[in-house]
Amino acid sequence: MNTITLAHGSGGQAMQQLIGQLFMRAFANPWLDEQEDQARLPLAELTARGDRLAFSTDSYVIDPLFFPGGDIGKLAVCGTANDVAVSGALPRWLSCGFILEEGLALATLERVVNSMAATAREAGIEIVTGDTKVVPRGAADKLFINTAGLGAIPATIHWSAASLTPGDLLLVSGTLGDHGATILNLREELGLEGALSSDCALLSPLIEALRPIRGVKALRDATRGGVNAVMHEFAASSGCGMALQEKALPLKPSVRGVCELLGLDALNFANEGKLVIGVAREAAQQALETMKAHPLGRDAAIVGEVTASAGVRLCGLYGVKRTLDLPHSEPLPRIC
Amino acid sequence: MNTITLAHGSGGQAMQQLIGQLFMRAFANPWLDEQEDQARLPLAELTARGDRLAFSTDSYVIDPLFFPGGDIGKLAVCGTANDVAVSGALPRWLSCGFILEEGLALATLERVVNSMAATAREAGIEIVTGDTKVVPRGAADKLFINTAGLGAIPATIHWSAASLTPGDLLLVSGTLGDHGATILNLREELGLEGALSSDCALLSPLIEALRPIRGVKALRDATRGGVNAVMHEFAASSGCGMALQEKALPLKPSVRGVCELLGLDALNFANEGKLVIGVAREAAQQALETMKAHPLGRDAAIVGEVTASAGVRLCGLYGVKRTLDLPHSEPLPRIC
Structure with a gap:
């Protein structure tokens, strides 16, 4: 059989x-x-x-x-x-x-x-x-x-997006959109096989390393909807705004290529092994170094901050700010 | 939309x-x-x-x-x-x-x-x-x-099919095969709509009534594969045989009709609101009365016993015993 x-x-x-x-x-x-x-x-x-x-x-x-x-x-x-x-x-x-x-x-x-x-x-x-x-x-x-x-x-851990306040910093644990770009490439037959690979990984070892750090306030893994969806969740739960710096976003050249080819934004791409973290400003450097020292967080970066004024915004390479809406839908069905 | x-x-x-x-x-x-x-x-x-x-x-x-x-x-x-x-x-x-x-x-x-x-x-x-x-x-x-x-x-409850021993009695909480016969009728368009209804129900109130009874040893709900599948599970876990009495099996006339029409056995039909219980012989009457007193167990019956000799057997209406094999498959896909 x-x-x-x-x-x-x-x-x-x-x-x-x-x-x-x-x-x-x-x-x-x-x-x-x-x-x-x-x-x-x-x-x-x-x-x-x-x-x-x-x-x-x-x-x-x-x-x-x-x-x-x-x-x-x-x-x-x-x-x-x-x-x-x-x-x-x-x-x-x-x-x-x-x-x-x-x-x-x-x-x-x-x-x-x-x-x-x-x-x-x-x-x-x-x-x-x-x-x-x-x-x-x-x-x-x-x-x-x-x-x-x-x-x-653990009784000592109370991470929650609702606890974010203006001035907190936003970090990601590595390059964005690897999973989404990999599936998009296969489904649209873009022919970039060699350069793209999903980031699919179990994040608990990295999260364990972050657990002792006082000042870590909110964690999410950025899957369907990408980092943008997490930013909107953080904004809705906390009542604050989220401001990202475009030049700070870690992107693999191959993922950037897919985005430019198709006119899509990697911030909306699915990840399957990336954390988004909201941290009190004074703990941000320690959280960043802890992640960078871990194989799952080598490309970690501080990518933005929590603001008093509502909305999710991206500060572009030339200093121009634009509002990031939550798209009606992702580019691809059956991404996960 | x-x-x-x-x-x-x-x-x-x-x-x-x-x-x-x-x-x-x-x-x-x-x-x-x-x-x-x-x-x-x-x-x-x-x-x-x-x-x-x-x-x-x-x-x-x-x-x-x-x-x-x-x-x-x-x-x-x-x-x-x-x-x-x-x-x-x-x-x-x-x-x-x-x-x-x-x-x-x-x-x-x-x-x-x-x-x-x-x-x-x-x-x-x-x-x-x-x-x-x-x-x-x-x-x-x-x-x-x-x-x-x-x-x-609860710490006091340790129900397990492995604890069944020869002499224990087997009970069901009501009529058999109602769910399977209902779906079969719809899918095969047998035209018996008025008479058939699924037994789909939450069994926890009935189980709560059984919990205080010492001597209740094993419980299952008989879904896909029917009571026959549960008998084979009880036999495999306990190393004992299971002997059912055909005349004791509660069956609605409409379900009996579907079975005769199609040449199928209600023991293999799916149920979605029926318990199969293995009980020490001395507790069987109490378990039966407890079930009969409950709306979900009105048609409960003692249907057989656990035996020393292995295998699952049905004693027919005229006293002829036959071995009940576990069928290779159920009559219907997508029954639940």
């Missing part, structure tokens, strides 16, 4: 075999081994680490499934784990729901599952509960994944 | 409007209102109730979206909440991931979301974090939902 059939999602023998031979082996852990309808996890492991539970979910529908720098499986682990991690929590457990299209090559599913398992293992995350559905050919495109993630937020 | 467009999943303004005007209003709760990338939930609320976290997920791809007795939204809340509840936990928080097809009528989404909200509210469950993806026309069929659920398992 080389392809997924409807029987693999039916609750019968074929599904049991797929679960036993693929998922249980790849994700092996004691919670899955119990084979109950739910994982039963020790609450003490969470209360030893914090006082609040961080809980987040994302579905992944990216097209194509494999791309330079990652694949839908790696993305499904990193994306949700990052949404848990930006609260200050260490991501610990994930659930995983597959929606498979009848006819999907089993080898494709195996490659994705093994990538999820490897990414999770490296991060100390366990995939503890799951579900598999199969829909008839044409009712879904190949493979969708949903993950939900859990971790405990 | 009367239909879902790709912009609704793009991370831009259109998505913010959909989230603000539909999801935030319908699911209104303080965790969602914080609008962070993750819900931040008080661990103390869990530790006050139990010592283990029950965590489960399911994706819902049912076709059609609306059916007698429920819809995909009600199903997405009840199904996952039930998977949490059969551990003994009270389901407390849900995540929710939507995958929408471009062109879906906004009115359809609203109807589904309002159904989810009403079902959750009635059960004291809050939908605390979510995600929305839109895929181009033809890349998904209308609407898929994933939910992941959380609750705390």
Whole structure:
């Protein structure tokens, strides 16, 4: 049997075999081994680490499934784990729901599952509960994944966009738009394969390095909608304005090339391994140096500041300020 | 705007409007209102109730979206909440991931979301974090939902299929196959609309009534694969056999009719509001009466027993025993 059939999602023998031979082996852990309808996890492991539970979910529908720098499986682990991690929590457990299209090559599913398992293992995350559905050919495109993630937020950490005040500085952890430009290049066949690679990465090691710094006030990972969307979220939550400096934005030459070619702004491009941080001015230098000393933050930069006057603005290379609206939509569907 | 467009999943303004005007209003709760990338939930609320976290997920791809007795939204809340509840936990928080097809009528989404909200509210469950993806026309069929659920398992409860031993009795909480027969009737256009209705229901009130009974050893809700699949799970986990009495199985006449018409066995049909319980023999009568006294368990019955000899067997109406194999697949894809 080389392809997924409807029987693999039916609750019968074929599904049991797929679960036993693929998922249980790849994700092996004691919670899955119990084979109950739910994982039963020790609450003490969470209360030893914090006082609040961080809980987040994302579905992944990216097209194509494999791309330079990652694949839908790696993305499904990193994306949700990052949404848990930006609260200050260490991501610990994930659930995983597959929606498979009848006819999907089993080898494709195996490659994705093994990538999820490897990414999770490296991060100390366990995939503890799951579900598999199969829909008839044409009712879904190949493979969708949903993950939900859990971790405990240390009692000392209270990061929140609402706490930002005028004068705070805004930092990014590296070059912008790498993921969006990579997918755009593949889908539009721009022919820049060699130069572009997704930044898909688990950010919790970098976030752990930032945790001890007093003055770190708000963290987000800039995914769909890019840094611009995070700026608008920061502005809405804090009631302040956000002013970015165009010349300070770290951009890879290849990403700049894609932007110029298509007349698009990398600030709106999706990232899958980049933090946006709001920091009290006096802690900004320490946060910047901490990030630069970490492999995930080598290209970190101070890119702007929180202002009293509302709105999101970009100060251009020649000193001209312009308002950054939140676009009605991103350039690309199925970017993540 | 009367239909879902790709912009609704793009991370831009259109998505913010959909989230603000539909999801935030319908699911209104303080965790969602914080609008962070993750819900931040008080661990103390869990530790006050139990010592283990029950965590489960399911994706819902049912076709059609609306059916007698429920819809995909009600199903997405009840199904996952039930998977949490059969551990003994009270389901407390849900995540929710939507995958929408471009062109879906906004009115359809609203109807589904309002159904989810009403079902959750009635059960004291809050939908605390979510995600929305839109895929181009033809890349998904209308609407898929994933939910992941959380609750705390009381320290006194250790239900497990592995604890079943020969002599224990097997009970079901009501008539079998109602959900499967309802969907089969719609999809195969058998014309039995008036007589059939899905049993889609949240089982936690019934489970709460069973919790104080010493001697309740294992609980499952019989969904995809039906009671037969649960029997095989009980057999595999316990190393025992399961013997069912055909004449004891509660069946609605309309469901029996569908089975006879199509030559199918209701034991393999999906249920969405039925418990299967393994109970020490001396506690079986109390468990049965407790269920019968509850609106969700009126048709409860003792249907069989755990045996020393392995395998799942059905004793027929005329005393003939036959082995029940786990079918390779269910009769229907997209049953839940």
